[in-house]
Amino acid sequence: MIVEKTNLKGSFIIQPRVYNDERGYFIESFNQKDFKEYTGLDISFVQDNESKSLYGVLRGLHFQTGQHAQAKLIRAIKGRIMDVIVDIRQGSDTYGQHFSIEISEENKKQLFIPRGFAHGFVVLSEEAIISYKCDNFYNKDSERGIIYNDSSLDIDWKVSRQDLIISSKDLSLPKFKNI
Numbered sequence: 801m802i803v804e805k806t807n808l809k810g811s812f813i814i815q816p817r818v819y820n821d822e823r824g825y826f827i828e829s830f831n832q833k834d835f836k837e838y839t840g841l842d843i844s845f846v847q848d849n850e851s852k853s854l855y856g857v858l859r860g861l862h863f864q865t866g867q868h869a870q871a872k873l874i875r876a877i878k879g880r881i882m883d884v885i886v887d888i889r890q891g892s893d894t895y896g897q898h899f900s901i902e903i904s905e906e907n908k909k910q911l912f913i914p915r916g917f918a919h920g921f922v923v924l925s926e927e928a929i930i931s932y933k934c935d936n937f938y939n940k941d942s943e944r945g946i947i948y949n950d951s952s953l954d955i956d957w958k959v960s961r962q963d964l965i966i967s968s969k970d971l972s973l974p975k976f977k978n979i
């Protein structure tokens with residue numbers, strides 16, 4: 801397992817060990833003891849999510865507010881995404897800054913996203929199946945978001961506008977300054 805800090809405090813890139821053999825591969829996609837050893841964080845995930853999306857689908861930028869905020873550990877079971885997190889922690893030195901990373905079936909990278917971040921991803925392959933663990937339950941009433949193309953965030957989503965597939969809900973999200 802290789803764990804690397806990103807420039808946004810508290811978020812980590814995790815590269816699990818892959819055991820390949822003539823049958824295929826095996827990985828421990830999460831191990832609470834190793835996670836704590838490498839990140840120093842005690843984490844108890846309570847909900848696993850999975851979504852399948854076609855090329856160009858952009859989901860996000862989403863977050864849950866207050867006591868319903870969620871830390872997430874995301875990975876790609878199939879396909880390739882560009883995953884983006886935005887630091888929305890009041891008082892953070894990196895408030896408003898984002899980090900992006902390609903996560904794929906091939907590279908098996910995972911991104912740990914602490915509470916206090918907005919999260920989104922865009923699909924770069926024909927389709928992608930994403931699985932992510934959350935340390936807090938879904939709470940519809942606390943769901944908020946930021947419009948994906950807010951110029952103040954300056955995120956390069958890598959996919960041209962005409963190819964993006966975005967829900968009407970996400971297209972109506974507010975700008976960062978209005979969250």
Ligand SMILES: Cc1cn([C@H]2C[C@H](O)[C@@H](COP(=O)(O)OP(=O)(O)O[C@H]3O[C@H](C)C(=O)[C@H](O)[C@H]3O)O2)c(=O)[nH]c1=O
Pocket residue numbers: 849851859860862863919920921938967
């Ligand atoms: C997130 C969630 C959704 N739902 C229901 C609500 C809707 O009827 C349906 C689709 O939800 P939504 O369109 O919000 O799904 P995404 O656009 O993939 O949302 C997620 O996308 C970004 C990338 C995230 O990081 C969040 O986990 C989450 O906001 O699933 C649930 O029942 N439980 C849940 O935890």
